[in-house]
Amino acid sequence: MNYINGDTIVALATAPLPAGVAVIRLSGPRALEVGTWLVPRLHHADAGKLVFGPIGNGLDDGMAVKFAAPRSFTGEDVVEIHTHGGRAVVQAVLDACTAFDDVRQALPGEFSRRAVMNGKMDITAAEGLADLIDATTEAQRRQALRQLDGALGKRFETWRTHVLALLAQVEAAIDFPDEELEVLAEPALAAGMKDLLADLQAAAQEKAGERLRDGVRLAIVGKPNAGKSTLLNLLAGRDVAIVSPIAGTTRDVVTSTLDIGGFPVVVADTAGLRNTEDAIEAEGVKRARAQALAADVVVAVVDGHDFPQALDELAPLLVEDRTLLVVSRAEMFELDFPSKHQGFPVVAANLTEQEALRRILPALTNLVENVAGGAAEAALLTRVRHRAAVDDAIAHLGNALAMVLKAAHHGTSVAELVAEDLRSAANAIGTVTGRTGSEDVLDVVFSSFCIGK
Ligand SMILES: Nc1nc2c(ncn2[C@@H]2O[C@H](COP(=O)(O)OP(=O)(O)OP(=O)(O)O)[C@@H](O)[C@H]2O)c(=O)[nH]1
Ligand SMILES: [Mg+2]
Structure with a gap:
């Protein structure tokens, strides 16, 4: 099925059934008509006010609320019906709705998609909403809410406005061919392009936003x-x-997603590193190294009896600011272990005791914050899609800048080409918020949403 904007759509907006209450949402040109047919008391109700009444012809008793376009989530006429959260109840209400012509089940993310199409929010805000719904930790919640509030959208719009201002300067050169070279040689033009390029390059380097959304990888x-x-x-x-x-117990990578200091962390336990004849264990060792190399944070566990010599072998896997050394079986030693070793923080503990957490957690939270901290406060890129658009814009802007600098030297007529690259850069940035780009962009973005969002 395709997105057809003229249809009225309906879907369950609340959690999987059965549940105490279910909210069924209708949006589109026939929403008020269908909603009022199901709950006649809606007819005289004020927008935004809940009314209580029978639903359908004896389907259930419940509540309903209507919102008239454009003052609704989607910007269309919307009705929400609160029923008891039984599967048969909800199915009966959905069936009653879709029995009307031009009323159909909503596609994934279609409510949010319509909100974007009707200018109620930009795409980054809709993504923020989806992330807010999926947020499992406190820092994720804050980042998603900032994005929903439009912080990231504003950042992209600022970049786009900047490109458009540069484009206007270059278009002046096209309009007055006699002065083309002078306009292109204007120091403010190249300087403006360099500034923006530096800004975009810095943004492309940020990893924290994506790490916070997808989880910090810890090995x-x-x-x-x-x-x-x-x-x-x-x-x-x-x-x-x-x-x-028994040495060699773990052979595969065992992962678990945990909340460490409010950050989502995907913790991977790995096979002990050693040379082995056992083919399966050897594969496990290979995977362990791969995990460590791909990880954002590495925790190296060393038996107190092997400290620090066991670390020699691990050295290639340990990265500055990203590594914690945990010394196990510390209870077997009278003397304390150093708090740092070769610049890496060291925590010594008896790992079989709950008490060890008290010292390990703060040290781990520090490292995780190095990776994902700050993301919750700033408007960072949170998806591959955002980064790809920024990379695209960097490439076009880089081209444009190179041509501007060359034009001054060689005197070739390049204003048209520079303008073309600037337009492409503006378009790339605009696809992130939805200011530019085709419906295909919306299809891709919203198809990963849930039905009912
Ligand atoms: N006394 C004491 N025993 C520990 C401590 N940490 C782990 N052990 C014990 O050491 C043994 C090995 O622990 P594991 O956690 O299986 O070790 P591993 O590093 O996962 O080992 P592999 O999977 O074989 O690579 C178990 O019997 C644990 O109970 C500690 O701090 N003190
Ligand atoms: Mg193990």
Whole structure:
């Protein structure tokens, strides 16, 4: 099925059934008519005011509210019907709605898509809304809410306005061919392009927004029997991985998504690193190294008896500002371990005791904050889509700048080409908010949303 904007759409907007209450949302030209047919008391109700009454011809008793276009979430006429959250109840109401001509089940993200089409919000805000619904940690919630409030959209709009201002300067050169070279040689033009390029390049370097949305990747590595799986279970608060005194227990990568200091972290426990004849274990060791290399944060677990010599072998996997050393079996030693080793923070603990968390968690939260911190306060790029658009704009703007600089030297007539690249840069940036671009962009963005959003 395709998105057809003239249709009236209907879907369950609340959680999977059965539930205490279900909210069914109708939006489109026939929403008021269908809603009023189902709940006649809506007829004389004020917009935005709940009315109580029978629903359909004896389908259920419940409440309903109407919003008249354009003052609604989607910008169209909208009716929301609150029923009891039983599967049969909801199905009966949906069936009653879709029995009307031109009323159909909503497609994924179609309510949000219509809100964007009708100018109620831009695409980044709709993405923020989807992220807010999916947010599982406090920092994710803050980032999503900022994006929903339009902070990221504003950032992209500022960039676009900047490109359009540059474009206006270049178009002046096209309009007055005699002065073309002088206009292009205007220092403010190249300087403006360089500034914007630097801004976009800095944004393309940001990883925190995406990490916060998708989860920081943390790998636990170390030699066999060091206590890696014990640490994962300690962090998770349950038995995620098998723990045993036999070296080589963990062979596969075992992951668990946890909330560490308000940040979502995908923790990967890995096979102990050693040379082994066992083909399966060897594959596990290979995967462990790959995990560590791809990780944002590495936790190296070292048995106190092997500290610090066991670290020599791990050295290639340990990165400055991204590594925590955890010394296990610390209870077997009288003397304290140093708090730093080769610049890496060290936490020594008995990993079989809950108490160890008190020292490990703050140290881990620090590292995770290095990766994803700040994202909740600033309007950072949160999706590959955003980064791809910025990269695209950088390429076009870079071309334009190169031509402007060359024009001054070689005196070739390039204003048209420069303008073309600037237009492409503006378009690339505009696709992120939906200011430019085709409906295909909307299709791609909203198809990953849930039905009812
Ligand atoms: N006394 C003590 N025992 C620990 C500590 N940490 C882990 N152990 C024990 O050490 C053994 C090995 O722990 P695991 O967590 O399975 O070790 P691992 O690093 O995952 O080992 P592999 O999966 O084989 O690479 C288990 O018997 C744990 O209970 C600690 O801090 N103190
Ligand atoms: Mg293990």
